[in-house]
Amino acid sequence: MKSNAQKLDATLPLDSFIGGKWISHSKKIDVTNPVDGSTLAQVSCAGVEDCLSAVDAAQNAFASWKSTAPRARAEILRKSYELMIADQEKLARLITMENGKVLSDARAEVAYAAEFFRWFSEEAVRIDGDYRRAPGGANWLMVSRQPVGVALLATPWNFPAAMATRKIGPALAAGCTVVLKPASDTPLTALAIAEIMHRAGVPDGVVNVVVPNPSGPAVSAMLKSDKVRKLSFTGSTQVGAVLLAQAAEKIINCTMELGGNAPFVVFDDADIVSAIDGAMLAKMRNGGAACTAANRFFVHEKIYDAFADGLTARMSSLVLGNGLDATTTVGPLVSKSQQQRVAELVDSAKNAGAKIACGGSAATDGSFGYQPTVLTDVAFNAPILNEEIFGPVAPLVRFKDSDDILSHSNNVEHGLVSYVYTRDLGRGMRFAEALESGMVGLNRGLVSDPAAPFGGVKASGLGREGAHDGLLAFLETKYVAGNW
Ligand code: NAD
Numbered sequence: 183m184k185s186n187a188q189k190l191d192a193t194l195p196l197d198s199f200i201g202g203k204w205i206s207h208s209k210k211i212d213v214t215n216p217v218d219g220s221t222l223a224q225v226s227c228a229g230v231e232d233c234l235s236a237v238d239a240a241q242n243a244f245a246s247w248k249s250t251a252p253r254a255r256a257e258i259l260r261k262s263y264e265l266m267i268a269d270q271e272k273l274a275r276l277i278t279m280e281n282g283k284v285l286s287d288a289r290a291e292v293a294y295a296a297e298f299f300r301w302f303s304e305e306a307v308r309i310d311g312d313y314r315r316a317p318g319g320a321n322w323l324m325v326s327r328q329p330v331g332v333a334l335l336a337t338p339w340n341f342p343a344a345m346a347t348r349k350i351g352p353a354l355a356a357g358c359t360v361v362l363k364p365a366s367d368t369p370l371t372a373l374a375i376a377e378i379m380h381r382a383g384v385p386d387g388v389v390n391v392v393v394p395n396p397s398g399p400a401v402s403a404m405l406k407s408d409k410v411r412k413l414s415f416t417g418s419t420q421v422g423a424v425l426l427a428q429a430a431e432k433i434i435n436c437t438m439e440l441g442g443n444a445p446f447v448v449f450d451d452a453d454i455v456s457a458i459d460g461a462m463l464a465k466m467r468n469g470g471a472a473c474t475a476a477n478r479f480f481v482h483e484k485i486y487d488a489f490a491d492g493l494t495a496r497m498s499s500l501v502l503g504n505g506l507d508a509t510t511t512v513g514p515l516v517s518k519s520q521q522q523r524v525a526e527l528v529d530s531a532k533n534a535g536a537k538i539a540c541g542g543s544a545a546t547d548g549s550f551g552y553q554p555t556v557l558t559d560v561a562f563n564a565p566i567l568n569e570e571i572f573g574p575v576a577p578l579v580r581f582k583d584s585d586d587i588l589s590h591s592n593n594v595e596h597g598l599v600s601y602v603y604t605r606d607l608g609r610g611m612r613f614a615e616a617l618e619s620g621m622v623g624l625n626r627g628l629v630s631d632p633a634a635p636f637g638g639v640k641a642s643g644l645g646r647e648g649a650h651d652g653l654l655a656f657l658e659t660k661y662v663a664g665n666w
Contacts, residue, residue: 190223190279191272197226198393199376201239202386207232211366211395216282216514216550217504223280225369228392233361233400234407236390240332240359241409243387248329248357250385252307255354259303261382266296266347266375273374277342278505280368282513282550283468285505291468294630295343295375298648301632302351305653309356322664327657329357330435331411334404336363336397336425338417339516340471340572342371345439348632348647349414350379350389356656358412361390363401365417367516369393402428410434412656416473419596419641426644437645437655439473439637441570442598445591446476447613449584450484452603453625458492460627461576464601466500466554467628469512470574471520473642474599474621474630478567479578480587486580490558493576494539497554500574502545512574514551521550524573531557531566531577541574562590570596592618598638599629620646 197204210224228236247255266273274288283291312325333353337345346362353360364372369391376391394400404410405428413429415422416439429436446464448457464476481489505513515521525544532538541555552573560566560577567577581587591600601623604610614622620638621629630636637646645655 191276194223194276194370195373195377196223198228198232198236199373199380199389199391200232200236201242201390202380205232211369211393213280213370214367214517215279216516218548219518219550223370225373225393228394228400230394230400230403233363233392233394233404236361236392237332237334237404237407237409239387239390240361243385244332244359247354247359247385247388250357252309255357256303256306258383259299259306259351259354262379262384263296263299263303265378265382266292266299269378270296273343273371275506276374277371278513280370281339281342282516283471283505284510284513287468288505291341291344294632295341295347297632298344298347298351301648302355302653305352305650306355308650309653309657316663320665324662324664326660326662328660330656330658331358332409333358333360333412333414333656334363334401334410335360336401336413336415336417337365337372339365339367340468340473342368343375345416346372346375348636348652349416350375352647352652353412353414353656354384354388355653358656359388361392361404363392363394363397366393366395366397401425405429405432405434408432413437414655415439422643437647438643439647440598440641440643441596442473442475442638442642443477443568443570443594443596444474444599444601444619446479446601447587447591447603448479448481448485448489449602449604449606449609450482451605452485453605454485454488454492456625457489457603458496460601460603460623460625461493462496463627464623465576466512466574469515471515471572475572476576476601476627477571479576480581480590481578482584483580483582486578490539490556490578493578494556497556497574497576498540500554502551502553504549512551512554514545514549515573516550518550520572521552524552524571524575527566527569527571528555528557528575531560531564534561534564534566536560536564536566536577568594588613588616595641596638597640598642599623601627
Protein backbone atom coordinates (compact mmCIF):
# COMPACT_ATOMS: atom_id res chain seq x y z
CA MET A 183 0.00 0.00 0.00
CA LYS A 184 1.13 3.53 -0.70
CA SER A 185 2.45 5.24 2.46
CA ASN A 186 0.67 8.32 3.83
CA ALA A 187 3.25 9.51 6.39
CA GLN A 188 4.28 12.53 4.38
CA LYS A 189 0.76 13.94 4.42
CA LEU A 190 0.53 14.59 8.17
CA ASP A 191 -0.19 18.24 9.03
CA ALA A 192 2.93 19.81 10.61
CA THR A 193 0.85 22.05 12.91
CA LEU A 194 -0.84 19.17 14.74
CA PRO A 195 -0.65 19.26 18.53
CA LEU A 196 1.53 16.42 19.85
CA ASP A 197 1.82 17.30 23.55
CA SER A 198 -0.27 16.86 26.67
CA PHE A 199 -3.01 19.45 27.11
CA ILE A 200 -3.11 20.36 30.80
CA GLY A 201 -4.69 23.45 32.36
CA GLY A 202 -5.09 25.07 28.94
CA LYS A 203 -1.41 24.66 28.01
CA TRP A 204 0.44 22.30 25.69
CA ILE A 205 3.06 20.51 27.75
CA SER A 206 5.88 18.54 26.21
CA HIS A 207 7.46 15.51 27.89
CA SER A 208 10.83 14.06 27.03
CA LYS A 209 9.49 10.52 26.65
CA LYS A 210 7.61 10.02 23.37
CA ILE A 211 5.09 7.50 22.03
CA ASP A 212 5.34 6.43 18.40
CA VAL A 213 2.05 6.58 16.55
CA THR A 214 2.23 3.87 13.90
CA ASN A 215 0.98 4.20 10.37
CA PRO A 216 -1.25 1.13 9.77
CA VAL A 217 -0.56 1.31 6.05
CA ASP A 218 3.13 0.37 6.28
CA GLY A 219 4.10 0.10 9.95
CA SER A 220 6.20 3.28 9.78
CA THR A 221 6.11 5.96 12.49
CA LEU A 222 3.49 8.55 11.65
CA ALA A 223 4.19 10.93 14.55
CA GLN A 224 5.58 11.03 18.06
CA VAL A 225 3.43 12.35 20.88
CA SER A 226 4.49 13.33 24.38
CA CYS A 227 4.13 10.41 26.75
CA ALA A 228 2.57 11.63 30.01
CA GLY A 229 3.99 10.11 33.17
CA VAL A 230 1.96 9.38 36.29
CA GLU A 231 2.81 12.81 37.75
CA ASP A 232 1.71 14.55 34.55
CA CYS A 233 -1.62 12.70 34.67
CA LEU A 234 -2.09 13.71 38.29
CA SER A 235 -1.39 17.33 37.39
CA ALA A 236 -4.11 17.05 34.73
CA VAL A 237 -6.48 15.84 37.46
CA ASP A 238 -5.42 18.84 39.60
CA ALA A 239 -6.09 21.19 36.70
CA ALA A 240 -9.55 19.68 36.24
CA GLN A 241 -10.22 19.94 39.97
CA ASN A 242 -9.11 23.59 40.04
CA ALA A 243 -11.41 24.44 37.13
CA PHE A 244 -14.40 22.56 38.51
CA ALA A 245 -15.95 25.13 40.87
CA SER A 246 -16.01 27.83 38.25
CA TRP A 247 -17.23 25.55 35.41
CA LYS A 248 -19.94 24.07 37.62
CA SER A 249 -21.29 27.57 38.31
CA THR A 250 -20.97 28.74 34.69
CA ALA A 251 -24.43 29.37 33.30
CA PRO A 252 -25.82 26.37 31.39
CA ARG A 253 -26.39 28.62 28.39
CA ALA A 254 -22.71 29.66 28.41
CA ARG A 255 -21.63 26.01 28.60
CA ALA A 256 -24.03 25.23 25.77
CA GLU A 257 -22.59 27.98 23.57
CA ILE A 258 -19.05 26.59 23.94
CA LEU A 259 -20.23 23.10 22.98
CA ARG A 260 -22.14 24.54 20.04
CA LYS A 261 -19.04 26.41 18.90
CA SER A 262 -17.00 23.20 19.25
CA TYR A 263 -19.54 21.48 16.99
CA GLU A 264 -19.22 24.21 14.38
CA LEU A 265 -15.42 24.18 14.45
CA MET A 266 -15.34 20.40 14.15
CA ILE A 267 -17.61 20.51 11.12
CA ALA A 268 -15.47 23.28 9.60
CA ASP A 269 -12.44 21.00 10.09
CA GLN A 270 -14.24 17.84 8.99
CA GLU A 271 -11.93 16.99 6.10
CA LYS A 272 -8.76 17.67 8.07
CA LEU A 273 -9.95 15.59 11.01
CA ALA A 274 -11.15 12.78 8.75
CA ARG A 275 -7.74 12.50 7.10
CA LEU A 276 -6.10 12.44 10.50
CA ILE A 277 -8.40 9.64 11.69
CA THR A 278 -7.66 7.65 8.55
CA MET A 279 -3.94 8.17 8.95
CA GLU A 280 -3.70 7.00 12.54
CA ASN A 281 -6.52 4.45 12.60
CA GLY A 282 -6.55 3.07 9.06
CA LYS A 283 -10.31 3.29 8.36
CA VAL A 284 -11.33 4.52 4.90
CA LEU A 285 -11.86 8.22 4.41
CA SER A 286 -15.63 7.88 3.90
CA ASP A 287 -15.91 6.15 7.30
CA ALA A 288 -13.66 8.80 8.85
CA ARG A 289 -15.78 11.63 7.43
CA ALA A 290 -18.89 9.93 8.81
CA GLU A 291 -17.18 9.57 12.17
CA VAL A 292 -16.35 13.29 12.34
CA ALA A 293 -19.97 14.19 11.56
CA TYR A 294 -21.19 11.70 14.19
CA ALA A 295 -18.61 12.92 16.72
CA ALA A 296 -19.45 16.61 16.20
CA GLU A 297 -23.13 15.79 16.60
CA PHE A 298 -22.48 14.82 20.24
CA PHE A 299 -21.33 18.40 20.87
CA ARG A 300 -24.44 19.79 19.17
CA TRP A 301 -26.80 17.38 20.94
CA PHE A 302 -25.29 18.04 24.37
CA SER A 303 -25.18 21.80 23.76
CA GLU A 304 -28.96 21.45 23.50
CA GLU A 305 -29.13 19.19 26.58
CA ALA A 306 -27.00 21.55 28.72
CA VAL A 307 -29.98 23.87 29.15
CA ARG A 308 -32.43 21.04 29.92
CA ILE A 309 -31.11 19.79 33.26
CA ASP A 310 -34.30 19.07 35.12
CA GLY A 311 -35.36 19.04 38.75
CA ASP A 312 -38.50 18.35 40.75
CA TYR A 313 -40.50 20.08 43.45
CA ARG A 314 -43.47 18.55 45.17
CA ARG A 315 -45.28 18.18 48.43
CA ALA A 316 -44.39 15.07 50.43
CA PRO A 317 -47.24 12.54 50.37
CA GLY A 318 -47.70 12.96 54.14
CA GLY A 319 -48.22 16.69 53.58
CA ALA A 320 -45.74 17.80 56.27
CA ASN A 321 -42.92 19.10 54.09
CA TRP A 322 -41.66 19.70 50.56
CA LEU A 323 -39.43 17.51 48.40
CA MET A 324 -37.01 19.46 46.22
CA VAL A 325 -34.82 17.60 43.78
CA SER A 326 -32.03 19.13 41.72
CA ARG A 327 -29.06 17.83 39.75
CA GLN A 328 -25.43 18.61 40.35
CA PRO A 329 -22.36 17.70 38.30
CA VAL A 330 -20.60 14.61 39.61
CA GLY A 331 -17.18 16.30 39.64
CA VAL A 332 -13.91 15.62 37.86
CA ALA A 333 -14.42 12.92 35.25
CA LEU A 334 -11.77 10.59 33.88
CA LEU A 335 -12.62 9.58 30.32
CA ALA A 336 -10.78 6.65 28.75
CA THR A 337 -11.40 5.84 25.11
CA PRO A 338 -10.47 3.13 22.57
CA TRP A 339 -8.71 3.40 19.20
CA ASN A 340 -11.60 2.35 16.96
CA PHE A 341 -13.53 5.66 17.00
CA PRO A 342 -10.86 8.16 18.09
CA ALA A 343 -13.15 11.19 17.64
CA ALA A 344 -16.63 9.93 18.46
CA MET A 345 -15.77 8.07 21.66
CA ALA A 346 -14.10 11.26 22.95
CA THR A 347 -16.94 13.65 22.11
CA ARG A 348 -19.61 11.18 23.31
CA LYS A 349 -18.06 11.64 26.77
CA ILE A 350 -16.74 15.24 26.71
CA GLY A 351 -20.06 16.62 25.40
CA PRO A 352 -22.31 15.40 28.24
CA ALA A 353 -19.62 15.93 30.89
CA LEU A 354 -19.23 19.59 30.01
CA ALA A 355 -22.98 20.07 29.56
CA ALA A 356 -23.48 18.72 33.09
CA GLY A 357 -20.82 21.02 34.55
CA CYS A 358 -18.07 18.43 35.02
CA THR A 359 -14.44 19.00 34.11
CA VAL A 360 -12.52 16.19 32.42
CA VAL A 361 -9.25 14.41 31.86
CA LEU A 362 -9.37 12.49 28.60
CA LYS A 363 -7.04 9.53 28.15
CA PRO A 364 -7.25 8.35 24.55
CA ALA A 365 -5.83 5.05 23.31
CA SER A 366 -2.11 5.41 22.68
CA ASP A 367 -2.56 3.85 19.21
CA THR A 368 -4.69 6.85 18.14
CA PRO A 369 -3.96 9.93 20.27
CA LEU A 370 -3.68 12.49 17.45
CA THR A 371 -7.40 12.95 16.92
CA ALA A 372 -8.04 13.49 20.64
CA LEU A 373 -5.33 16.14 20.80
CA ALA A 374 -6.79 17.83 17.70
CA ILE A 375 -10.22 17.89 19.39
CA ALA A 376 -8.66 19.52 22.48
CA GLU A 377 -7.20 22.22 20.23
CA ILE A 378 -10.62 22.78 18.64
CA MET A 379 -12.27 23.07 22.05
CA HIS A 380 -9.59 25.53 23.17
CA ARG A 381 -10.43 27.67 20.13
CA ALA A 382 -14.13 27.32 20.96
CA GLY A 383 -13.48 29.00 24.30
CA VAL A 384 -13.35 26.11 26.78
CA PRO A 385 -11.79 27.62 29.92
CA ASP A 386 -8.37 26.38 31.02
CA GLY A 387 -8.49 23.11 32.93
CA VAL A 388 -12.04 22.17 31.89
CA VAL A 389 -10.73 19.75 29.25
CA ASN A 390 -7.33 18.09 29.70
CA VAL A 391 -5.80 15.38 27.52
CA VAL A 392 -2.96 13.09 28.51
CA VAL A 393 -1.48 10.09 26.73
CA PRO A 394 0.34 7.83 29.16
CA ASN A 395 1.93 4.57 28.04
CA PRO A 396 1.51 2.12 29.67
CA SER A 397 -1.99 3.22 30.64
CA GLY A 398 -2.46 1.02 33.70
CA PRO A 399 -0.34 2.80 36.35
CA ALA A 400 -1.46 6.29 35.26
CA VAL A 401 -5.17 5.42 35.22
CA SER A 402 -4.85 3.68 38.63
CA ALA A 403 -3.11 6.71 40.13
CA MET A 404 -5.80 9.06 38.81
CA LEU A 405 -8.56 6.83 40.21
CA LYS A 406 -6.82 6.78 43.58
CA SER A 407 -6.28 10.55 43.65
CA ASP A 408 -9.44 11.27 45.67
CA LYS A 409 -10.29 13.96 43.11
CA VAL A 410 -11.79 11.87 40.32
CA ARG A 411 -15.52 11.28 40.97
CA LYS A 412 -16.53 9.78 37.63
CA LEU A 413 -15.00 7.18 35.34
CA SER A 414 -16.43 6.90 31.86
CA PHE A 415 -14.69 4.09 30.03
CA THR A 416 -15.11 2.68 26.53
CA GLY A 417 -13.04 -0.33 25.63
CA SER A 418 -12.74 -4.05 26.12
CA THR A 419 -14.71 -5.96 28.75
CA GLN A 420 -11.44 -7.28 30.13
CA VAL A 421 -9.94 -3.84 30.86
CA GLY A 422 -13.36 -2.51 31.94
CA ALA A 423 -13.60 -5.18 34.64
CA VAL A 424 -10.13 -4.26 35.95
CA LEU A 425 -11.05 -0.58 36.11
CA LEU A 426 -14.42 -1.25 37.77
CA ALA A 427 -12.56 -3.07 40.54
CA GLN A 428 -10.16 -0.14 40.92
CA ALA A 429 -13.00 2.39 40.92
CA ALA A 430 -14.74 0.36 43.62
CA GLU A 431 -11.98 1.25 46.09
CA LYS A 432 -13.07 4.90 46.06
CA ILE A 433 -16.73 4.22 45.14
CA ILE A 434 -16.30 6.17 41.90
CA ASN A 435 -19.38 6.58 39.71
CA CYS A 436 -18.81 4.46 36.55
CA THR A 437 -20.16 4.28 33.03
CA MET A 438 -18.77 1.31 31.13
CA GLU A 439 -19.17 0.87 27.37
CA LEU A 440 -17.56 -2.50 26.75
CA GLY A 441 -17.27 -5.17 24.11
CA GLY A 442 -20.02 -6.62 21.93
CA ASN A 443 -20.77 -9.84 20.08
CA ALA A 444 -23.80 -8.91 18.01
CA PRO A 445 -26.06 -11.55 16.47
CA PHE A 446 -27.51 -10.69 13.06
CA VAL A 447 -30.63 -12.82 12.60
CA VAL A 448 -32.25 -13.16 9.18
CA PHE A 449 -35.64 -14.89 9.31
CA ASP A 450 -37.08 -16.72 6.32
CA ASP A 451 -39.50 -13.89 5.50
CA ALA A 452 -36.83 -11.16 5.45
CA ASP A 453 -36.32 -8.86 2.49
CA ILE A 454 -33.00 -10.37 1.39
CA VAL A 455 -31.74 -7.33 -0.50
CA SER A 456 -32.32 -5.10 2.48
CA ALA A 457 -30.83 -7.71 4.85
CA ILE A 458 -27.64 -7.82 2.76
CA ASP A 459 -27.45 -4.02 2.73
CA GLY A 460 -27.92 -4.03 6.51
CA ALA A 461 -25.34 -6.79 6.91
CA MET A 462 -22.76 -4.79 4.98
CA LEU A 463 -23.39 -1.79 7.18
CA ALA A 464 -23.47 -3.74 10.44
CA LYS A 465 -20.36 -5.73 9.52
CA MET A 466 -18.21 -3.36 7.52
CA ARG A 467 -18.67 0.06 9.11
CA ASN A 468 -15.16 0.91 10.31
CA GLY A 469 -13.79 -2.17 8.52
CA GLY A 470 -15.47 -4.38 11.12
CA ALA A 471 -13.66 -2.70 14.02
CA ALA A 472 -16.78 -1.56 15.86
CA CYS A 473 -18.29 -2.74 19.13
CA THR A 474 -21.60 -2.74 17.27
CA ALA A 475 -20.25 -4.93 14.44
CA ALA A 476 -22.40 -7.91 13.49
CA ASN A 477 -20.32 -10.83 14.71
CA ARG A 478 -22.58 -13.87 14.32
CA PHE A 479 -24.87 -14.18 11.30
CA PHE A 480 -27.78 -16.59 11.87
CA VAL A 481 -29.62 -17.10 8.59
CA HIS A 482 -32.71 -19.26 8.06
CA GLU A 483 -32.00 -22.26 5.82
CA LYS A 484 -34.72 -21.27 3.30
CA ILE A 485 -32.83 -18.14 2.32
CA TYR A 486 -29.34 -19.05 3.48
CA ASP A 487 -27.84 -19.69 0.04
CA ALA A 488 -29.27 -16.52 -1.49
CA PHE A 489 -28.08 -14.45 1.48
CA ALA A 490 -24.61 -16.08 1.49
CA ASP A 491 -24.17 -15.59 -2.26
CA GLY A 492 -25.33 -11.97 -2.10
CA LEU A 493 -23.13 -11.11 0.87
CA THR A 494 -20.13 -12.87 -0.66
CA ALA A 495 -20.55 -10.90 -3.89
CA ARG A 496 -20.67 -7.62 -1.96
CA MET A 497 -17.71 -8.50 0.29
CA SER A 498 -15.62 -9.70 -2.68
CA SER A 499 -16.16 -6.41 -4.46
CA LEU A 500 -14.57 -4.41 -1.62
CA VAL A 501 -11.12 -3.01 -2.28
CA LEU A 502 -8.55 -3.35 0.51
CA GLY A 503 -5.95 -0.60 0.53
CA ASN A 504 -4.78 2.71 1.93
CA GLY A 505 -7.84 4.40 3.45
CA LEU A 506 -6.83 7.73 1.93
CA ASP A 507 -7.14 6.44 -1.65
CA ALA A 508 -10.46 7.17 -3.31
CA THR A 509 -10.74 3.62 -4.70
CA THR A 510 -10.26 1.94 -1.31
CA THR A 511 -13.36 0.64 0.46
CA VAL A 512 -11.66 -1.23 3.33
CA GLY A 513 -8.63 0.11 5.18
CA PRO A 514 -6.07 -1.82 7.21
CA LEU A 515 -6.63 -2.76 10.85
CA VAL A 516 -5.05 -0.50 13.44
CA SER A 517 -2.09 -2.71 14.38
CA LYS A 518 -0.13 -5.84 13.58
CA SER A 519 -1.54 -7.52 16.69
CA GLN A 520 -5.15 -6.88 15.56
CA GLN A 521 -4.29 -8.32 12.15
CA GLN A 522 -2.82 -11.44 13.78
CA ARG A 523 -5.86 -11.84 16.06
CA VAL A 524 -8.23 -11.78 13.09
CA ALA A 525 -6.04 -14.26 11.17
CA GLU A 526 -6.03 -16.63 14.15
CA LEU A 527 -9.81 -16.43 14.51
CA VAL A 528 -10.33 -17.26 10.83
CA ASP A 529 -7.88 -20.19 11.09
CA SER A 530 -9.72 -21.48 14.15
CA ALA A 531 -13.02 -21.32 12.23
CA LYS A 532 -11.48 -23.21 9.29
CA ASN A 533 -10.18 -25.88 11.66
CA ALA A 534 -13.67 -26.17 13.09
CA GLY A 535 -15.08 -26.94 9.62
CA ALA A 536 -16.05 -23.52 8.21
CA LYS A 537 -15.63 -22.87 4.48
CA ILE A 538 -14.11 -19.69 3.05
CA ALA A 539 -16.52 -18.14 0.55
CA CYS A 540 -14.21 -15.17 -0.02
CA GLY A 541 -11.10 -13.63 1.53
CA GLY A 542 -9.51 -15.66 4.30
CA SER A 543 -6.04 -14.17 4.49
CA ALA A 544 -4.07 -11.18 5.69
CA ALA A 545 -2.77 -8.54 3.27
CA THR A 546 0.68 -9.45 1.98
CA ASP A 547 1.90 -5.92 1.22
CA GLY A 548 3.26 -5.06 4.67
CA SER A 549 0.08 -3.25 5.78
CA PHE A 550 -2.10 -4.38 8.71
CA GLY A 551 -4.96 -5.19 6.33
CA TYR A 552 -7.13 -8.31 6.30
CA GLN A 553 -9.19 -9.33 3.29
CA PRO A 554 -12.97 -8.99 3.59
CA THR A 555 -14.00 -12.54 4.42
CA VAL A 556 -17.19 -14.57 4.42
CA LEU A 557 -17.17 -17.90 6.29
CA THR A 558 -20.00 -20.31 5.51
CA ASP A 559 -21.16 -23.51 7.21
CA VAL A 560 -20.01 -22.21 10.57
CA ALA A 561 -21.25 -24.48 13.37
CA PHE A 562 -23.26 -23.09 16.29
CA ASN A 563 -20.46 -24.09 18.66
CA ALA A 564 -17.56 -22.72 16.57
CA PRO A 565 -15.10 -20.82 18.80
CA ILE A 566 -15.13 -17.77 16.50
CA LEU A 567 -18.73 -17.08 17.59
CA ASN A 568 -17.60 -16.52 21.17
CA GLU A 569 -15.03 -13.86 20.30
CA GLU A 570 -15.38 -10.24 19.27
CA ILE A 571 -13.77 -10.45 15.81
CA PHE A 572 -13.14 -6.72 15.34
CA GLY A 573 -12.26 -7.17 11.68
CA PRO A 574 -13.86 -7.66 8.23
CA VAL A 575 -14.98 -11.27 8.77
CA ALA A 576 -18.59 -12.48 8.54
CA PRO A 577 -19.28 -15.99 9.94
CA LEU A 578 -22.57 -17.41 8.59
CA VAL A 579 -24.55 -20.04 10.52
CA ARG A 580 -27.54 -21.82 8.94
CA PHE A 581 -30.57 -22.30 11.17
CA LYS A 582 -33.71 -24.36 10.82
CA ASP A 583 -35.70 -23.83 13.95
CA SER A 584 -36.78 -20.23 14.48
CA ASP A 585 -37.76 -20.99 18.08
CA ASP A 586 -34.17 -21.91 18.95
CA ILE A 587 -32.52 -18.87 17.51
CA LEU A 588 -33.36 -16.61 20.43
CA SER A 589 -31.38 -18.76 22.86
CA HIS A 590 -28.44 -18.95 20.42
CA SER A 591 -28.54 -15.16 20.08
CA ASN A 592 -28.49 -14.68 23.84
CA ASN A 593 -26.01 -17.43 24.58
CA VAL A 594 -22.90 -15.21 24.95
CA GLU A 595 -21.50 -13.09 27.75
CA HIS A 596 -21.99 -9.83 25.82
CA GLY A 597 -25.22 -7.95 25.19
CA LEU A 598 -24.53 -4.70 23.37
CA VAL A 599 -26.57 -4.79 20.17
CA SER A 600 -28.49 -7.32 18.06
CA TYR A 601 -29.89 -7.11 14.55
CA VAL A 602 -32.99 -8.81 13.24
CA TYR A 603 -34.50 -8.91 9.76
CA THR A 604 -38.09 -9.99 9.21
CA ARG A 605 -41.08 -8.61 7.32
CA ASP A 606 -43.33 -9.64 10.22
CA LEU A 607 -43.04 -6.68 12.56
CA GLY A 608 -44.93 -8.48 15.33
CA ARG A 609 -42.34 -11.23 15.28
CA GLY A 610 -39.57 -8.66 15.04
CA MET A 611 -40.81 -6.71 18.07
CA ARG A 612 -41.35 -9.85 20.18
CA PHE A 613 -37.86 -10.98 19.28
CA ALA A 614 -36.39 -7.53 20.01
CA GLU A 615 -38.06 -7.54 23.44
CA ALA A 616 -36.59 -10.94 24.30
CA LEU A 617 -33.05 -10.27 23.08
CA GLU A 618 -30.53 -9.75 25.86
CA SER A 619 -28.93 -6.63 24.47
CA GLY A 620 -29.10 -2.94 25.20
CA MET A 621 -29.91 -2.06 21.58
CA VAL A 622 -31.62 -3.75 18.64
CA GLY A 623 -31.56 -2.91 14.95
CA LEU A 624 -34.92 -4.04 13.53
CA ASN A 625 -34.59 -4.23 9.74
CA ARG A 626 -31.70 -1.81 10.13
CA GLY A 627 -27.94 -2.32 10.22
CA LEU A 628 -27.04 0.86 12.08
CA VAL A 629 -28.27 1.89 15.53
CA SER A 630 -25.80 4.59 16.63
CA ASP A 631 -27.38 8.03 17.04
CA PRO A 632 -26.36 10.80 19.47
CA ALA A 633 -30.05 11.26 20.30
CA ALA A 634 -30.48 7.60 21.32
CA PRO A 635 -29.33 5.83 24.49
CA PHE A 636 -26.28 3.77 23.55
CA GLY A 637 -25.08 0.96 25.78
CA GLY A 638 -25.21 -2.69 26.66
CA VAL A 639 -26.29 -5.25 29.22
CA LYS A 640 -24.38 -8.20 30.75
CA ALA A 641 -20.64 -8.00 30.01
CA SER A 642 -21.20 -5.17 27.52
CA GLY A 643 -21.35 -2.57 30.22
CA LEU A 644 -23.13 -0.33 32.66
CA GLY A 645 -25.02 2.86 31.91
CA ARG A 646 -25.82 4.67 28.69
CA GLU A 647 -24.24 7.37 26.55
CA GLY A 648 -26.04 9.72 24.18
CA ALA A 649 -29.64 10.92 24.56
CA HIS A 650 -30.71 12.51 27.86
CA ASP A 651 -29.35 9.44 29.66
CA GLY A 652 -25.85 10.45 28.60
CA LEU A 653 -26.24 13.75 30.46
CA LEU A 654 -27.67 12.08 33.57
CA ALA A 655 -24.54 9.90 33.72
CA PHE A 656 -22.55 13.01 34.71
CA LEU A 657 -25.08 14.32 37.23
CA GLU A 658 -25.84 13.47 40.85
CA THR A 659 -29.34 13.86 42.22
CA LYS A 660 -29.58 16.22 45.20
CA TYR A 661 -32.70 16.10 47.35
CA VAL A 662 -33.59 18.75 49.89
CA ALA A 663 -36.39 18.09 52.37
CA GLY A 664 -37.86 21.52 53.13
CA ASN A 665 -40.15 22.84 55.78
CA TRP A 666 -41.48 26.36 56.09
P1 NAD B 1 -8.90 -1.56 25.42
O1 NAD B 1 -9.77 -2.03 26.51
O2 NAD B 1 -7.64 -2.28 25.16
O3 NAD B 1 -8.49 -0.03 25.65
C1 NAD B 1 -9.45 0.98 25.93
C2 NAD B 1 -8.76 2.10 26.69
O4 NAD B 1 -8.27 1.60 27.93
C3 NAD B 1 -7.57 2.68 25.96
O5 NAD B 1 -7.49 4.05 26.24
C4 NAD B 1 -6.41 1.93 26.59
O6 NAD B 1 -5.19 2.64 26.50
C5 NAD B 1 -6.87 1.83 28.02
N1 NAD B 1 -6.28 0.71 28.77
C6 NAD B 1 -5.84 -0.47 28.30
N2 NAD B 1 -5.40 -1.23 29.32
C7 NAD B 1 -5.57 -0.52 30.45
C8 NAD B 1 -5.31 -0.76 31.83
N3 NAD B 1 -4.78 -1.90 32.25
N4 NAD B 1 -5.61 0.19 32.71
C9 NAD B 1 -6.15 1.34 32.31
N5 NAD B 1 -6.42 1.65 31.03
C10 NAD B 1 -6.13 0.72 30.10
O7 NAD B 1 -9.83 -1.51 24.13
P2 NAD B 1 -9.40 -1.16 22.63
O8 NAD B 1 -8.66 -2.34 22.09
O9 NAD B 1 -8.77 0.18 22.54
O10 NAD B 1 -10.82 -1.02 21.93
C11 NAD B 1 -11.53 -2.11 21.48
C12 NAD B 1 -12.59 -2.53 22.47
O11 NAD B 1 -13.42 -1.42 22.77
C13 NAD B 1 -13.51 -3.58 21.91
O12 NAD B 1 -13.76 -4.57 22.88
C14 NAD B 1 -14.78 -2.81 21.59
O13 NAD B 1 -15.94 -3.58 21.59
C15 NAD B 1 -14.79 -1.81 22.68
N6 NAD B 1 -15.64 -0.67 22.30
C16 NAD B 1 -16.84 -0.55 22.93
C17 NAD B 1 -17.68 0.50 22.59
C18 NAD B 1 -19.01 0.67 23.28
O14 NAD B 1 -19.56 1.76 23.20
N7 NAD B 1 -19.55 -0.33 23.96
C19 NAD B 1 -17.31 1.41 21.58
C20 NAD B 1 -16.07 1.24 20.96
C21 NAD B 1 -15.24 0.18 21.34
